[in-house]
Amino acid sequence: xxxxxxxxxxxxxxxxxxxxxxxxxxxxxxxxxxxxxxxxxxxxxxxxxxxxxxxxxxxxxxxxxxxxxxxxxxxxxxxxxxxxxxxxxxxxxxxxxxxxxxxxxxxxxxxxxxxxxxxxxxxxxxxxxxxxxxxxxxxxxxxxxxxxxxxxxxxxxxxxxxxxxxxxxxxxxxxxxxxxxxxxxxxxxxxxxxxxxxxxxxxxxxxxxxxxxxxxxxxxxxxxxxxxxxxxxxxxxxxxxxxxxxxxxxxxxxxxxxxxxxxxxxxxxxxxxxxxxxxxxxxxxxxxxxxxxxxxxxxxxxx
Amino acid sequence: xxxxxxxxxxxxxxxxxxxxxxxxxxxxxxxxxxxxxxxxxxxxxxxxxxxxxxxxxxxxxxxxxxxxxxxxxxxxxxxxxxxxxxxxxxxxxxxxxxxxxxxxxxxxxxxxxxxxxxxxxxxxxxxxxxxxxxxxxxxxxxxxxxxxxxxxxxxxxxxxxxxxxxxxxxxxxxxxxxxxxxxxxxxxxxxxxxxxxxxxxxxxxxxxxxxxxxxxxxxxxxxxxxxxxxxxxxxxxxxxxxxxxxxxxxxxxxxxxxxxxxxxxxxxxxxxxxxxxxxxxxxxxxxxxxxxxxxxxxxxxxxxxxxxxxxxxxxxxxxxxxxxxxxxxxxxxxxxxxxxxxxxxxxxx
Numbered sequence: 001x002x003x004x005x006x007x008x009x010x011x012x013x014x015x016x017x018x019x020x021x022x023x024x025x026x027x028x029x030x031x032x033x034x035x036x037x038x039x040x041x042x043x044x045x046x047x048x049x050x051x052x053x054x055x056x057x058x059x060x061x062x063x064x065x066x067x068x069x070x071x072x073x074x075x076x077x078x079x080x081x082x083x084x085x086x087x088x089x090x091x092x093x094x095x096x097x098x099x100x101x102x103x104x105x106x107x108x109x110x111x112x113x114x115x116x117x118x119x120x121x122x123x124x125x126x127x128x129x130x131x132x133x134x135x136x137x138x139x140x141x142x143x144x145x146x147x148x149x150x151x152x153x154x155x156x157x158x159x160x161x162x163x164x165x166x167x168x169x170x171x172x173x174x175x176x177x178x179x180x181x182x183x184x185x186x187x188x189x190x191x192x193x194x195x196x197x198x199x200x201x202x203x204x205x206x207x208x209x210x211x212x213x214x215x216x217x218x219x220x221x222x223x224x225x226x227x228x229x230x231x232x233x234x235x236x237x238x239x240x241x242x243x244x245x246x247x248x249x250x251x252x253x254x255x256x257x258x259x260x261x262x263x264x265x266x267x268x269x270x271x272x273x274x275x276x277x278x279x280x281x282x283x284x285x286x287x288x289x290x291x292x293x294x295x296x297x298x299x300x301x302x303x
Numbered sequence: 304x305x306x307x308x309x310x311x312x313x314x315x316x317x318x319x320x321x322x323x324x325x326x327x328x329x330x331x332x333x334x335x336x337x338x339x340x341x342x343x344x345x346x347x348x349x350x351x352x353x354x355x356x357x358x359x360x361x362x363x364x365x366x367x368x369x370x371x372x373x374x375x376x377x378x379x380x381x382x383x384x385x386x387x388x389x390x391x392x393x394x395x396x397x398x399x400x401x402x403x404x405x406x407x408x409x410x411x412x413x414x415x416x417x418x419x420x421x422x423x424x425x426x427x428x429x430x431x432x433x434x435x436x437x438x439x440x441x442x443x444x445x446x447x448x449x450x451x452x453x454x455x456x457x458x459x460x461x462x463x464x465x466x467x468x469x470x471x472x473x474x475x476x477x478x479x480x481x482x483x484x485x486x487x488x489x490x491x492x493x494x495x496x497x498x499x500x501x502x503x504x505x506x507x508x509x510x511x512x513x514x515x516x517x518x519x520x521x522x523x524x525x526x527x528x529x530x531x532x533x534x535x536x537x538x539x540x541x542x543x544x545x546x547x548x549x550x551x552x553x554x555x556x557x558x559x560x561x562x563x564x565x566x567x568x569x570x571x572x573x574x575x576x577x578x579x580x581x582x583x584x585x586x587x588x589x590x591x592x593x594x595x596x597x598x599x600x601x602x603x604x605x606x607x608x609x610x611x612x613x614x615x616x617x618x619x620x621x622x623x624x625x626x627x628x629x630x631x632x633x634x635x636x637x638x639x640x641x642x643x644x645x646x647x648x649x650x651x652x
Contacts, residue, residue: 081636085636089643091639091643092639094387094389094448095382095586095635095639096636096639098389098586098635099587099632099635099636099639100636102583102628102632102635103629103632103636105628105632106625106629106632107629107632109623109625109628110335110623110625110626110628110629113623114623117621219456220452220453220455220456223449223452223456226448226449227453230446230449265464265467265468267461267463267464267467268464270460271456271457271460271461274453274457275453275457277449278439278445278450278453281439281445281446281449281450282439285439285443285444285446286443286444299306
């Protein structure tokens with residue numbers, strides 16, 4: 001049976017981990033922002049910027065880890081912009097996020113075209129190579145970094161004072177303020193850290209998965225991460241699981257496409273991940289326990 | 304220092320806010336232009352000339368503004384009712400899809416009916432596309448931002464599938480494009496020997512009608528009340544769910560009409576690059592207009608001018624035309640801040 005063969009092959013699970021990496025990083029990033037009470041719809045643009053900035057740093061002669069750092073830094077800066085507009089100024093998180101996405105995307109394309117005015121075939125770099133390990137363990141370092149970060153985010157959120165502060169400003173900012181915490185400061189910090197993770201998700205695409213930057217290469221992955229956060233009910237462990245499940249499904253449909261490609265147009269298979277995300281949202285919406293202060297701006301002394 | 308709400312924002316301030324935002328955005332983007340080494344003032348001069356400098360430029364800008372007015376209205380009516388429709392791009396393509404099917408040779412509708420049917424069908428297709436997420440929102444509490452965003456990708460794949468399958472033009476030399484609509488389904492040109500078509504008048508009329516509905520009817524009053532405070536509106540006996548669904552149909556319908564008008568008025572057939580992000584730019588248009596239907600017209604012409612002008616400018620200078628997208632995004636963020644300053648004032652506490 002072909003389907004069983006697919007699920008048992010090491011190549012399949014190698015692909016699952018590879019496909020899951022940007023979703024793991026992006027979902028963790030969005031999760032950190034939302035746990036602090038800030039919806040970050042800038043994710044799609046921040047991922048694009050991370051992909052472009054990381055690639056560009058390497059293309060200009062930096063080494064690969066410099067590229068990763070540059071991407072994270074750019075992500076944190078975009079996060080700072082989003083946080084300043086939505087936290088102290090209390091602007092609509094929906095519209096600001098869309099603005100950040102438009103800015104991140106257009107800025108990436110502008111800079112790319114400026115540096116490479118007439119590149120018809122995108123120039124390439126030497127990307128991260130898979131580690132010399134057997135079977136599905138042969139992944140690039142960024143995949144391992146993503147898995148480590150899932151553990152780290154869970155640890156920080158639930159086992160450290162910083163994590164407690166982040167969860168508190170997302171649930172009950174007035175109580176956090178009464179404890180002497182700066183709601184504004186914690187939220188800005190969380191959004192910056194989360195946005196840096198999103199940018200890493202983008203950088204994985206250009207530094208590990210491929211070796212070049214393409215327009216539209218993020219292709220809705222950021223929006224899927226937002227759905228995955230809801231699906232994971234804002235828990236890092238479940239987010240990792242959700243991202244892996246989603247990636248397994250994606251890898252499976254890619255292989256199914258090769259088998260059943262003659263019967264159904266390939267677009268049907270490509271639609272499935274998006275439809276699956278919507279379905280997942282519908283299934284969990286009823287019992288979603290979102291952070292109580294999500295999307296509610298906090299102004300000192302205002303009730 | 305703290306922010307204090309203004310009891311009443313004078314019209315002058317409300318009009319000044321978008322102007323201030325645009326000036327700030329132009330100043331910020333001047334840094335990006337200067338980075339290329341091009342003279343900033345000359346670059347902006349060329350941009351304005353490219354957008355407004357000749358009869359041709361002006362008609363091009365208005366042609367570009369037509370779908371932007373419609374998607375801007377789509378965003379404005381939805382955002383007013385706090386329905387976060389970010390899926391205008393997908394709804395636009397559904398409208399375009401309906402228009403090529405209804406206006407195509409396949410159905411061969413009677414000549415007098417084909418144009419109205421293509422436009423109405425386009426609007427309906429767009430409206431129904433948004434109705435899905437709206438029903439999920441009111442029925443299951445599913446956040447409509449993510450569902451409308453994800454549907455954009457589904458719709459584009461659907462269009463791609465049909466353009467390579469059932470709707471593929473046999474005369475299209477293998478390109479993924481549909482067969483053209485019949486001649487009777489074409490919107491007449493507004494100015495001879497230009498691309499400007501009657502869709503503009505349609506969009507303008509709809510802006511005025513929406514403004515009248517908004518200010519003069521119970522419908523508009525209910526929409527605003529539900530947007531301002533759905534709980535209070537429900538206590539006042541307003542049918543909140545029905546208002547939401549009706550707003551979804553209207554908003555999606557406007558975006559669908561934008562797609563149908565692009566097909567019937569400008570392109571004549573459907574391709575995957577029908578819209579360079581009109582759905583997303585519509586959000587910026589609506590915000591610059593502060594969600595006012597008549598303001599949408601001005602904001603749409605402005606945004607269209609930036610896109611048309613930047614194309615002309617980038618032909619003459621080494622500034623990539625993506626500067627237009629950066630300008631539009633920066634304008635949106637600046638407008639959010641300007642809107643805040645219009646609604647609040649800074650007080651020393």
